[in-house]
Amino acid sequence: MLITKPNDVLSSEITPESVYLNRRKFVGASGSLLLGGALAACGKTEQAEAKVSEPPSDLAALEFSAVKKDAANPFYTTEALTPYADVARYNNFYEFGTGKDDPYKYASALTTNPWQVKVDGEVAKPGTYNLEDILAKNPLEERIYRLRCVEAWSMVIPWVGFPLGAMLQQFEPTSDAKYVKFETLVRKEEMRGQRSFSSTIDWPYEEGLRMDEAMHPLSFMATGLYGREIPKQNGAPLRLVMPWKYGFKSIKSIVRISFSKRQPATSWQQIAPHEYGFYANVNPEVDHPRWSQASERRLPSSLFEPNRIETRLFNGYAEQVAGLYSGMNLVRYY
Amino acid sequence: MKSSLRRNKWALILLLALPAIGLSYAAAMNQLGPDPADVLVAETGEWTIRLLCLTLFISPLASLLRSRSSFRPLPYRRIIGVATWVYGVLHLLCYSAFLLAFQWGDIGAELIERPYITVGFAAVLLMTPLAITSTDGMVRKLKKRWKSLHKLIYIVALLAVAHIVWQIRSDAGEAIVYSLIIACLLLWRFVDSRRAKALSLRSTIN
Numbered sequence: 192m193l194i195t196k197p198n199d200v201l202s203s204e205i206t207p208e209s210v211y212l213n214r215r216k217f218v219g220a221s222g223s224l225l226l227g228g229a230l231a232a233c234g235k236t237e238q239a240e241a242k243v244s245e246p247p248s249d250l251a252a253l254e255f256s257a258v259k260k261d262a263a264n265p266f267y268t269t270e271a272l273t274p275y276a277d278v279a280r281y282n283n284f285y286e287f288g289t290g291k292d293d294p295y296k297y298a299s300a301l302t303t304n305p306w307q308v309k310v311d312g313e314v315a316k317p318g319t320y321n322l323e324d325i326l327a328k329n330p331l332e333e334r335i336y337r338l339r340c341v342e343a344w345s346m347v348i349p350w351v352g353f354p355l356g357a358m359l360q361q362f363e364p365t366s367d368a369k370y371v372k373f374e375t376l377v378r379k380e381e382m383r384g385q386r387s388f389s390s391t392i393d394w395p396y397e398e399g400l401r402m403d404e405a406m407h408p409l410s411f412m413a414t415g416l417y418g419r420e421i422p423k424q425n426g427a428p429l430r431l432v433m434p435w436k437y438g439f440k441s442i443k444s445i446v447r448i449s450f451s452k453r454q455p456a457t458s459w460q461q462i463a464p465h466e467y468g469f470y471a472n473v474n475p476e477v478d479h480p481r482w483s484q485a486s487e488r489r490l491p492s493s494l495f496e497p498n499r500i501e502t503r504l505f506n507g508y509a510e511q512v513a514g515l516y517s518g519m520n521l522v523r524y525y
Numbered sequence: 526m527k528s529s530l531r532r533n534k535w536a537l538i539l540l541l542a543l544p545a546i547g548l549s550y551a552a553a554m555n556q557l558g559p560d561p562a563d564v565l566v567a568e569t570g571e572w573t574i575r576l577l578c579l580t581l582f583i584s585p586l587a588s589l590l591r592s593r594s595s596f597r598p599l600p601y602r603r604i605i606g607v608a609t610w611v612y613g614v615l616h617l618l619c620y621s622a623f624l625l626a627f628q629w630g631d632i633g634a635e636l637i638e639r640p641y642i643t644v645g646f647a648a649v650l651l652m653t654p655l656a657i658t659s660t661d662g663m664v665r666k667l668k669k670r671w672k673s674l675h676k677l678i679y680i681v682a683l684l685a686v687a688h689i690v691w692q693i694r695s696d697a698g699e700a701i702v703y704s705l706i707i708a709c710l711l712l713w714r715f716v717d718s719r720r721a722k723a724l725s726l727r728s729t730i731n
């Protein structure tokens with residue numbers, strides 16, 4: 192019997208976003224006859240836009256094992272990928288400013304080579320590790336994950352990296368290591384957001400996980416996306432990806448990993464503890480005090496056909512991670 | 526003289542329409558990035574608060590220029606004020622249409638549950654009678670009451686500040702700047718009215 196599986200073809204392959212954009216732009220532009228002169232100019236920007244939907248070739252191509260394209264594989268999803276241009280140009284990385292395109296505009300100032308990660312706390316092998324040494328021990332693989340921002344927008348991103356748990360094991364955490372804390376680089380001369388006088392973040396940006404969360408197979412360290420090394424604005428050279436938690440947990444440009452007995456303080460928790468909890472698991476039932484978390488805008492979205500979808504508990508990864516929180520009051524521990 | 530005022534007013538209207546035209550064009554051309562709804566809501570909100578500050582700046586400017594220049598800004602205030610309301614309404618419409626897709630239940634819930642949205646909504650609502658009574662006929666009809674009615678703009682300004690401050694997340698910069706500007710503009714009025722009272726008191730004594 193011949194049955195074609197629908198998930199053999201990515202929906203992103205069916206509708207290249209440049210064609211999709213072209214169509215909308217064509218319709219919009221041809222409607223306004225008066226703007227005929229401007230049309231030619233728009234055609235040009237449009238082509239330029241289409242080109243940046245591919246990662247630029249100055250980002251090194253990575254060698255990695257591709258994700259198994261099976262709808263039942265939790266490391267994969269059949270949902271349409273968010274185009275590269277949107278992933279690279281629209282995100283939060285407050286070290287470079289609070290605007291959504293500030294990271295894209297200003298992250299080029301960041302030096303990512305050489306890069307070292309300090310490992311300390313409840314661990315048998317503390318020390319300062321060169322990134323190359325970490326990479327040498329951790330073969331790269333691909334993961335296609337949903338990313339749900341606490342601001343109620345979301346993306347689907349093909350990451351390249353390695354399991355967080357495998358890396359943490361190499362440092363040999365002791366039995367007292369119940370939590371792990373991560374820190375982002377502080378380098379005011381290269382990170383203009385850290386020079387802002389009005390920022391409420393006390394740098395460095397800090398995030399943390401419970402050890403069992405960190406060791407979960409879904410927890411991922413990304414060094415690349417779309418098959419190439421990760422752009423600086425997305426957290427080069429090493430960032431966390433926690434697909435069932437709000438995006439702010441997925442800390443970028445990591446320079447320190449500390450193991451501890453007690454739950455570490457995290458940046459957002461310190462800024463607004465009633466709004467951002469330690470767990471920050473995606474949960475449509477628990478609203479942010481200032482907005483609803485019941486739905487999200489899957490990007491790219493458009494004005495008249497807003498890509499508004501229902502948010503799922505644990506961002507759709509409940510089957511894999513719900514066990515980590517059994518018996519826990521998710522409203523209290525948000 | 527009169528025709529130049531007329532011409533200037535039309536030029537001002539065109540100028541004030543430019544942000545809306547620019548945004549509509551960018552939206553139609555798909556140039557607002559992957560989350561155009563968010564950009565439109567933020568931009569229309571920004572223009573509302575900017576124009577509100579400009580409206581409130583006209584009378585201090587007029588008193589500053591009184592003896593120094595022949596330019597009289599007061600005739601232009603009404604247009605800027607009405608434009609503030611228009612951008613406020615656009616802000617509310619963009620929010621309701623593009624972020625909440627006109628889901629009335631959701632809009633109602635947001636209005637009740639989110640205080641920063643409640644105060645923002647109240648500010649647009651309070652500006653509406655001011656916009657309606659901005660015609661010459663209404664000014665004549667309401668006489669003295671017109672002036673007291675239009676003092677509502679000070680409440681609107683305070684609500685707008687609350688709306689912005691309530692949204693501070695990781696950076697307070699913008700909120701601080703707008704709060705300071707509006708504080709200065711309101712403070713000037715307080716000082717000015719005290720001075721005017723003192724002056725009239727002196728003249729009655731004399």
